[in-house]
Amino acid sequence: MSSKQSKGLTLTAFSILASLFSIGIIALLAYIFLSRYLEVHLFVNEVTVERNSINLANVLISHEDLAYVKDGVIQRGVLDAEKLEHLDPRMLNIGYPNSLMIVKILDLEKCKAQESELNCDGWFFALNGPVSIQGLSVVKFADCLFNNIDDDFWGKSFRFYLGHILGGPLIGTIASLWQPHDLVKCVHNTIPSGVVGVFNTNPMIFRGLPILIRYDNGDLHVGRIIVGVVEFI
Amino acid sequence: MAAIDFLGIVLVIFLTFVTVAAMLPKLLELIIQAISLTSGESVARQLSGLITISGAAPYKIEINHTIEKVKYDVDIQTRTILVKPKYKVPYAEKSRGIEPFAIPLQDKSYKDVNSFTILKELVGGKSQYEFEAK
Numbered sequence: 001m002s003s004k005q006s007k008g009l010t011l012t013a014f015s016i017l018a019s020l021f022s023i024g025i026i027a028l029l030a031y032i033f034l035s036r037y038l039e040v041h042l043f044v045n046e047v048t049v050e051r052n053s054i055n056l057a058n059v060l061i062s063h064e065d066l067a068y069v070k071d072g073v074i075q076r077g078v079l080d081a082e083k084l085e086h087l088d089p090r091m092l093n094i095g096y097p098n099s100l101m102i103v104k105i106l107d108l109e110k111c112k113a114q115e116s117e118l119n120c121d122g123w124f125f126a127l128n129g130p131v132s133i134q135g136l137s138v139v140k141f142a143d144c145l146f147n148n149i150d151d152d153f154w155g156k157s158f159r160f161y162l163g164h165i166l167g168g169p170l171i172g173t174i175a176s177l178w179q180p181h182d183l184v185k186c187v188h189n190t191i192p193s194g195v196v197g198v199f200n201t202n203p204m205i206f207r208g209l210p211i212l213i214r215y216d217n218g219d220l221h222v223g224r225i226i227v228g229v230v231e232f233i
Numbered sequence: 234m235a236a237i238d239f240l241g242i243v244l245v246i247f248l249t250f251v252t253v254a255a256m257l258p259k260l261l262e263l264i265i266q267a268i269s270l271t272s273g274e275s276v277a278r279q280l281s282g283l284i285t286i287s288g289a290a291p292y293k294i295e296i297n298h299t300i301e302k303v304k305y306d307v308d309i310q311t312r313t314i315l316v317k318p319k320y321k322v323p324y325a326e327k328s329r330g331i332e333p334f335a336i337p338l339q340d341k342s343y344k345d346v347n348s349f350t351i352l353k354e355l356v357g358g359k360s361q362y363e364f365e366a367k
Binding site for chain 1: 239242243246247249250253254257258261278282285286288289290291292311312313332333334335336337355358359360
């Protein structure tokens with residue numbers, strides 16, 4: 001092999017190696033950038049609804065229209081059963097925009113024997129913030145939920161309640177009123193195209209925050225407030 | 234001579250590769266951290282959280298929150314807060330954030346602000362909220 005021929009061969013091998021290194025470096029840079037970029041944004045998205053639910057629950061347990069007042073002092077975390085009986089959720093004037101918020105307040109000392117804690121007496125109501133999405137029908141959403149509720153009596157009440165977003169608490173046994181997957185299904189089936197519904201199924205939210213419930217006779221019961229947020233983005 | 238040249242170039246590429254691989258993650262982390270802490274998305278999240286959670290205080294609370302070095306344009310409208318940072322580098326200005334909050338606030342707009350005050354008071358038995366920025 002002459003020197004002229006071998007020079008061409010060397011340049012070719014160099015070109016191949018240099019190209020491979022270049023590709024490797026570019027791939028590494030792309031991997032680092034994309035992995036870090038995606039990590040940051042996924043973290044932000046996954047906690048948003050959870051954070052909103054917890055914040056809202058914290059606001060509710062110290063709200064003057066829900067909390068028990070003793071000697072002129074609001075008892076944060078102690079809800080007044082009398083106030084809950086006559087509550088008009090619209091008067092609370094609380095709620096995230098373009099969202100449906102469902103609040104369950106359970107008396108854990110009034111649960112059916114040998115049943116799960118969800119079979120407890122309590123109150124539930126819906127909060128609604130300002131809505132700026134065209135075509136968003138809370139009534140359709142409520143009807144969808146109604147079709148997924150096992151108990152007829154409470155189901156009808158629930159539909160009426162949600163459909164009109166009006167006040168008046170409902171008290172009774174809340175047994176399997178809705179399940180997270182029902183809400184997700186209803187969001188996807190009733191929300192107009194182009195609007196994405198997100199419902200947080202994080203079990204931590206469904207366990208709720210611990211509260212006390214004070215009755216007229218002075219009894220204090222251990223309870224729990226659970227806030228579900230359906231956010232229409 | 235050609236072989237030495239080839240080895241030299243390979244060595245330079247290898248060293249460059251090692252240096253970049255070692256430094257780039259740290260550099261990227263610093264950049265991402267600096268931008269994420271002061272980004273519109275982050276500040277909107279901070280402010281919306283503070284606004285909502287101010288409602289969790291019985292009676293009265295005043296929350297002051299200041300972000301150093303960066304100024305923002307802030308719009309409050311229909312219980313959402315839109316925060317647009319004013320970075321010196323133009324491409325980063327796109328990192329604006331919009332977040333919802335759950336308590337009633339008056340719609341307002343602010344320009345070039347980085348100091349925020351959230352006030353909750355119980356007036357006549359009802360909660361009242363105010364938001365100011367400067």
